[in-house]
Amino acid sequence: MNRHALPDLTAKAISGGVATDRRHDSAHKHVTGEAVYIDDMPEPAGTLHGCLGLSTVAHGAIVAMDLAAVRAAPGVVDVLTAGDIPGVNDISPSGRHDEPVLAEGKVQFLGQPVFAVIAETREQARRACKLAKIDYDELPAVLDVEGLDPLSDRLVAPGLTLKRGNAAEAISKAPRSISGKMRVGGQDHFYLEGHIALAVPGEDRDVTVHSSTQHPSEVQHMVAHALGVPSHAVTVEVRRMGGGFGGKETQSNQFAAIAAVAAKKLVRAVKIRPDRDDDMTATGKRHDFLIDYEVGFDDEGNILGVDYVYAARCGFSSDLSGPVTDRALFHCDNAYFYPAVKAVSAPLYTNTVSNTAFRGFGGPQGMVGAERVIDEVAFALGKDPLEIRKRNFYGVSERNVTPYHQTVEDNVVQRIVEELETACDYAGRRREIAAFNANSGIVKRGIALTPVKFGISFTATHFNQAGALVHVYTDGSVHLNHGGTEMGQGLYVKVAQVVAETFQIDIEQVKITATTTGKVPNTSATAASSGSDLNGMAAQNAAQQIKDRLVAFAAEKYEVPVEQVVFLPNRVRVGNQEIPFGDLVKQAYMARVQLSAAGFYKTPKIHWDREKGEGHPFYYFAYGAACSEVSVDTLTGEYVVERTDILHETGRSLNRAIDLGQVEGAFIQGMGWLTTEELVWDEKGRLRTHAPSTYKIPLASDRPKIFNVALADWSENAEPTIHKSKAVGEPPFMLGMSVLHALSDAVASVAGHRVCPRLDAPATPERVLMAVERLRAAAGT
Known part of the structure; x- marks a missing residue:
């Protein structure tokens, strides 16, 4: 074998570029124990x-x-x-x-x-x-928000009010109206590494x-x-x-x-x-909310006006409670148009640990409130909740303005829901479930199909920026650094794919390096589902600067127009000859061409006036839908998830394998939040659910027996994001709402679907059982 043979210039494609189903760069290290975490580092x-x-x-x-x-x-x-x-x-x-x-x-x-x-x-x-x-x-000590006045009791941060139209008047004039209250629990992050x-x-x-x-x-x-x-x-x-x-x-x-x-x-x-117990006791969690709502609607199920108050247990300090409760209001509409709306947030002081960011950042709590209102309308009218959902969806050219006055320009929720409804045979299965329940005295089944519309961007506009640093070494290998952090979500490999695609080189040539403030300064948090959007664009910007220099150098050296310098897989065509990428880089170095660049990106179009409650806080929206079916034992409240079907859109996915994993994991985590993960404080303020023995995250055995997940193959971001992709970190978390509403549907069957079960979250077996007994009493059975 000739070890000095020239590389094969007939290769047709690079290995691991954008849109390649590439495994996580550290996946094999995670399962073998080779991945080095801080506690694995040799101690000085x-x-x-x-x-x-x-x-x-x-x-x-x-x-x-x-x-x-x-x-x-x-x-x-x-x-x-x-x-x-x-x-x-x-x-x-x-x-x-x-x-x-x-x-x-x-x-x-x-x-x-x-x-x-x-x-x-x-x-x-x-x-x-x-x-x-x-x-x-x-x-x-104030330990809970129950009994507090959200309009007058102590806040840890300023509340927010969103309004459009006159909600009070719309509700008072509506043919029908309902008011109620819902408790939505918190959630511990329960990361594997504390x-x-x-x-x-x-x-x-x-x-x-x-x-x-x-x-x-x-x-x-x-x-x-x-x-x-x-x-x-x-x-x-x-x-x-x-x-x-x-x-x-x-x-x-x-x-x-x-x-x-x-x-x-x-x-x-x-x-x-810290020990897991100390970690869970001393660090913040997802905010739990007490949501007051009033809705006015007509006999067809059209929502005419809504009034929400979102009161959150925030803990003793502000932390991120202000923006978290803001985002809850930003998602009190989920995928629905409200002709008139008023929504108020109350981030309340309590003598509990300061709650903090959690996947979705308040958005999930806002959406759960919206879906409860849909349930209330559906049960009041004796209609299928999916019918009410579809009747109130945002429109494409009208009925498309949010409570914060942003026009929804990329709405695909109808298409997502219609495709999923057909693919999972929602109507046929609902008929089958009704027949099953009619002949089953103890086990009841339920089904629900819920949508997701989630805004992408930090609502604090200045966080929507990112930097990156790219070096190309004289052998053609590339060093990549950016401000994003890797927590298992696959950000590093996605950004590496972007750089590999820009240079048209194999991803193995791109070195992923640790995030450090010494290389890329003043970075934003890897949060708000913006990691790939921001850091991918910044890295592409840095790589493109170097690429442009290489093009200019090659055009001058070989005396050809810049249009005749074309990057091909692992090589560059200059005029009528092809040069290995590494060789061109070496030539550029010898000619003193700069082979390092700092990239930068800031999200365009976004602005937000918090005082007015108006603006364009989100660059775009991500959409998805899930249909879940459950079986409930009405004697014990225990349940299983029989099946879940998901259709989610990620734009032109940078890496479908990574994105599918994100959707699957997010759904399970969202399901856990709404079903089993319960936080309990005693009368002294002591967290009682402070360890794996007392806090129940979903197990492998809790996953749906049948679990079908698909990405919308037609999806494309209308905005010029990185390769027209969409964020996938947070949006699919809310797909777990389908399980909560399937449980609600199953419980409602014991009273002939005439009464809204008003299931609080998490819908633990105990809460499910109490709801069953409550509805049986109401129905006189």
Whole structure:
């Protein structure tokens, strides 16, 4: 074999470009254990370990704190309190300065970090924490939003009002009206890798922090503030996370800041990895909501006016509760046009852990409220809820203005629903289910088909930007870095595919590297389903700059027009000759052509006036629909998901294999939120569901027995996004609503579908059973 043979220039396509079903770049490493997470990294010599001391009351003034026994415990090197923070004792992402690194003077929820033990081993730190003696002057604690007035009680952030038309008048004049209340529970992120930070001190004021975070730049800034140093002294690096789901957008700040403060003070590396129990107790979750609604409608099921109040349990600090509750209102319409609407958010203060971002960022809670209204109308009229859904869908050329006054320009919800309805034989199965229920006294079946319309963009306009750095080395290999973070969702491989496509080289030639604030600065969080949109465009911009330089160089060197320089798979045609990509790069280097570029992208068209409640906050919408069928044991409330069919659109998918995985995983996670994942606090404010033993995420056995998932092959983004693709991180999460409404349909059958079951979420077997008994009593059976 001739090891120096020229490459095969007859290759017809590159390996792993855009639209290739490429596996996740780290998939094989995840299952073999080769993937290196922070806790797998070799620890620097002398690494110390931290553990947080948590408050034991929900609200109270700290009267005395005796940490003498803690300091004297075996292996303890230091104990940090608020007084040891050299800079600002605050990590509030909202800028409201209401979230201390360590509690100072008072505690506001049970489980709030009050001190941090730094010891030689993790076990020593954990044992020492338990020796603290803290006296509190307990104060009254507000633990739930039930009973609070959303219009007058304390808010952690300003509420929002959206309105179009006169909702009160429309409801009062409507032939029919209904009002009600719905409780929508929260959700723990329950990532496989919990929170963790490893801080390594450097010379002068420098520190490097390895953090499991979705927002390296924010961690950088928070660590800098806590240390009292400029941001340039802090470098944050993230190769991968073992799950994020929004929980690592802001919640990583605390662990990184404490580790960095200890590392700089003790001049030794410090790692903090809390136990699962402490992690679940001390970190925020999806907001639970209490939704008040009133709807006016006619005898055909046309909604004429709606009035919503979304009250959220936000916890003791603002965190991201303002924008989360804003987005809940942005999705109180889901896929439906309201001729008149008023929607109000109330992010309420409670003495519980500060709730935070979670996949969908408030949007799912908003949509659940919309779907409850659809159910109410359907049951009041004795109609199939799907008929009511289709009757109220947004139109294409009219009936297409949202409650926040954005015109829906890309509406495909009717097509998605019609195609799914036909493919899954919704009408035929509904008839079969009715026949089954008529002959089954105990087990009842239900079916529901629900749509999703989800807005894509950060509602804080300035976050809709991204940067990337691309180097081409003289052998033709490429180094890629960008501001997006990898939490298992496949962002890294998608962006690498974009760069490979731009240069027309095999993806194996593109090196994926860890996200670091030292390469791409001032990045936005990998959130809002914008990772591929933003970072893909920024990386393409950087690669295109280099490509343009190569084209100009080749045209000049070989004396041909630039139009005759064409990039082909792993080679470049210049005039009537073809040159291997690596050879052209080497020639360009010898001619002193710059082979590195920083790319940038900002989302166009978006704007938002929060004071007016008007604007164009979303660049586009992503659509999908799911049909689920369930069986319910009416004697126990237990149920199984018999079948789910999904049709979701992702535009021109960058990687269908990755996107299908995202849709499947999102559905299961959404189903878990609405069925089994229940958060319970006791009367003292103690989280009782704080471990795998008490908090039930869906298991493999909980998945639908029949699970059909398809991407719409005709879908294409009307906007010039990266290769006309659409976001896929958050939108399919809401497909899980179909399971909640299938359960509602099954429960309703015990009373002949004459009464709305009003199932709260999560619809645990206990809640399902109580709903069954309630409807049986109402029906007199």
